[in-house]
Amino acid sequence: MKNILITGGAGYIGSHTAVELVKAGYEPIILDDFSNSNPNVINRLVEILGKEVSYFEGDCNDKEVLEKVYAAHPFEGVIHFAAFKAVGESTQFPLKYYQNNVGSLTVLLDFMQRKGVKNIVFSSSCTVYGQPDQLPVTEETPRKEAESPYGNTKKICEDILVDFVKSKAKVKVVSLRYFNPVGAHPSAKIGELPNGTPNNLVPFVTQTAVGIREKITVFGDDYDTVDGSCIRDFIHVMDLANAHVKALAYLEKQEDCFYDVFNVGTGNGNSVLEIIKTFEKVNNLKLNYTIGPRRPGDVVKIWADTQKINQVLGWYPQYTLEDSLRDSWNWEKSLSGELA
Numbered sequence: 258m259k260n261i262l263i264t265g266g267a268g269y270i271g272s273h274t275a276v277e278l279v280k281a282g283y284e285p286i287i288l289d290d291f292s293n294s295n296p297n298v299i300n301r302l303v304e305i306l307g308k309e310v311s312y313f314e315g316d317c318n319d320k321e322v323l324e325k326v327y328a329a330h331p332f333e334g335v336i337h338f339a340a341f342k343a344v345g346e347s348t349q350f351p352l353k354y355y356q357n358n359v360g361s362l363t364v365l366l367d368f369m370q371r372k373g374v375k376n377i378v379f380s381s382s383c384t385v386y387g388q389p390d391q392l393p394v395t396e397e398t399p400r401k402e403a404e405s406p407y408g409n410t411k412k413i414c415e416d417i418l419v420d421f422v423k424s425k426a427k428v429k430v431v432s433l434r435y436f437n438p439v440g441a442h443p444s445a446k447i448g449e450l451p452n453g454t455p456n457n458l459v460p461f462v463t464q465t466a467v468g469i470r471e472k473i474t475v476f477g478d479d480y481d482t483v484d485g486s487c488i489r490d491f492i493h494v495m496d497l498a499n500a501h502v503k504a505l506a507y508l509e510k511q512e513d514c515f516y517d518v519f520n521v522g523t524g525n526g527n528s529v530l531e532i533i534k535t536f537e538k539v540n541n542l543k544l545n546y547t548i549g550p551r552r553p554g555d556v557v558k559i560w561a562d563t564q565k566i567n568q569v570l571g572w573y574p575q576y577t578l579e580d581s582l583r584d585s586w587n588w589e590k591s592l593s594g595e596l597a
C-alpha cells in the first residue's frame with residue numbers, strides 16, 4: 258500500500274481526499290497543525306473508513322516534523338493542501354500568507370528532493386485567472402495579476418513548481434486549479450468548517466438556513482449575467498477529492514521532471530441567485546436574502562473548460578449541484594457542539 262502524505266489533511270478538501278485515497282488503495286498520512294480545522298475530524302474519518310488513520314499534529318514548515326513523519330511512514334507522494342485561505346485576511350496580514358503558503362512549499366520540495374520522494378499534487382485555484390477575458394477558462398487562459406496576497410501565493414507556488422521542475426529536480430508535479438468546492442461527504446460526518454463568518458457562499462447559505470446568520474446579501478444583481486448575479490463553477494468536494502486520486506495515478510506513469518496543470522470544475526456556471534433558489538428547492542425551505550450593492554474586486558463570471566481533465570485524467574464529476582446543496586445542508590444540520 259502506498260503512503261501518501263496529505264498536508265492539511267484535517268481540512269475541508271484534505272479530509273474528503275483522505276476518504277477517496279483509502280477507497281483507491283492508498284494509505285493517507287495526515288499532517289495538520291489544526292490551525293484551521295478540528296482534531297475531531299480524525300475521529301470522523303475513522304468512523305467513515307472503519308479503520309485507523311495515521312496522523313501527526315505539526316507544522317509542515319518544520320523540517321523536523323517532516324523527518325518524524327517520514328521516519329514513521331516513508332511516503333511516496335505528497336498532496337499539499339496546507340495553506341491559509343482567507344482572501345480578506347491575506348490583505349491585512351500578507352506576510353502570514355506568504356510565509357505559510359509559499360514557505361511551506363519550499364520546505365516540502367527541499368525535503369522531497371533529499372528523500373527522493375517524486376510525486377506532488379498541489380492545491381491551486383481558479384483565482385489565478387482573475388477576471389478572465391474569455392469563457393470558459395482553459396489551462397491556457399492567461400493568468401491575471403492577483404487580486405489579493407492569497408491569490409498571489411497560488412500564482413507564486415505554481416511558478417516555484419515550474420522552476421523546480423525546470424531545474425531538473427527529479428520531481429513530478431500536478432497543479433490542480435480548483436473552482437468552487439461545495440458539498441460534504443454524503444454521511445454528513447465531515448464537511449466544511451468555516452472559522453468565524455464564512456467567506457464562501459454555500460456555508461453562508463447553510464448558516465443562514467440554520468439561523469446562525471440573519472440573512473444573505475447578494476452582492477449585485479445588475480451584472481451582465483443570466484439574472485444579474487455573479488457566476489461560479491461549483492464542484493462537489495467528493496468529486497474534487499477524486500481528482501487528486503486520478504492526478505496521483507497519472508503522476509506515477511510519468512518520467513522525472515514533469516509538470517502539468519488541470520482545471521477541476523464541472524464546466525457549468527451557476528449564479529448566486531440560482532444557488533439560493535436551488536438550495537431552497539432541494540431542501541424544501543426558504544432563505545432570508547436581500548440584494549446589496551456590488552462588492553469591489555468580485556470576479557463577475559468564471560467557469561472551467563474541463564476537456565483537459567476529462568480527456569487526460571479520465572475524470573468526470575459524479576455529483577450534481579442538487580447533491581452538493583443537499584449534502585451541505587445535511588452537514589450543517591449534523592453539526593453539534595462536538596465539532597462546531
Ligand SMILES: NC(=O)c1ccc[n+]([C@@H]2O[C@H](COP(=O)([O-])OP(=O)(O)OC[C@H]3O[C@@H](n4cnc5c(N)ncnc54)[C@H](O)[C@@H]3O)[C@@H](O)[C@H]2O)c1
Nearest residue numbers: 265268269270289290291292293294316317339340380382
Ligand atoms: N476551499 C476553497 O474554496 C479552495 C479553493 C481553491 C483552492 N483551495 C486551496 O485548497 C487547499 C485546501 O483548502 P481547504 O478549503 O481544505 O482549507 P482548510 O483551511 O479547510 O484546510 C487547510 C488545512 O491546512 C491546515 N494547515 C494550514 N497551515 C498549516 C501548516 N503550516 N502545517 C500544517 N497544517 C496546516 C489547516 O489546519 C487546515 O486543516 C488550500 O491550499 C486552499 O488554498 C481552496
